Amino acid sequence: MTAPEDSRTAAPECRREAALKKKYARHWEDDFSVDWDVTEYVSRREFTRFLGLSSAGMALGTTMIAAAASLKNDEPEEAPRVRLGRVADFPLGASKAFEYPRKGLYALLVRHEDGTFSAYSQKCPHLGCAVYYEHEKNVLECPCHEGFFNVKTGDVISGPPQRGLSVVQLEVTTDEVWAVGGGGH
Numbered sequence: 001m002t003a004p005e006d007s008r009t010a011a012p013e014c015r016r017e018a019a020l021k022k023k024y025a026r027h028w029e030d031d032f033s034v035d036w037d038v039t040e041y042v043s044r045r046e047f048t049r050f051l052g053l054s055s056a057g058m059a060l061g062t063t064m065i066a067a068a069a070s071l072k073n074d075e076p077e078e079a080p081r082v083r084l085g086r087v088a089d090f091p092l093g094a095s096k097a098f099e100y101p102r103k104g105l106y107a108l109l110v111r112h113e114d115g116t117f118s119a120y121s122q123k124c125p126h127l128g129c130a131v132y133y134e135h136e137k138n139v140l141e142c143p144c145h146e147g148f149f150n151v152k153t154g155d156v157i158s159g160p161p162q163r164g165l166s167v168v169q170l171e172v173t174t175d176e177v178w179a180v181g182g183g184g185h
């Protein structure tokens, strides 16, 4: 049978433990000391208010951008009139690429064997490659995945495209050819 622990032997243990705690507490304070008198203290309330104001500002900015974009989209975009050339400049079976409806977007004008004209956006509706006029087969062809389009209507004949080419409206006077609308991508 063991005797109960003597209070005289327990006391030094407690004292050592207390000393260690004190030592480590001070060590921590030395490493991460904060002088409250000189530190710019940000209270939780101030921080929350800052977050709230930032969020409100961002929400307001987003709303204004969305409103501006929707106003812009409501405005009907005016189709430009672009002179493509004189009728006599295009022999039967000829084709010509031109920028329409704006710079950097290309369209293709084709003069058919019967003397009429058609024009389409050159961008394939599948993955955006440029279509060209294949005179031998009298079709518009996309070389990327062998998409074929009717040269008179722009409709899909075969291949992966799910829809036809975007038609550019033309105005043909007695001696001039103009692009007057359509052709967007």
Ligand code: FES
Binding pocket: 124, 125, 126, 127, 128, 129, 142, 143, 144, 145, 146, 147, 159, 160, 161
């Ligand atoms: S990009 Fe034209 S067929 Fe695929």
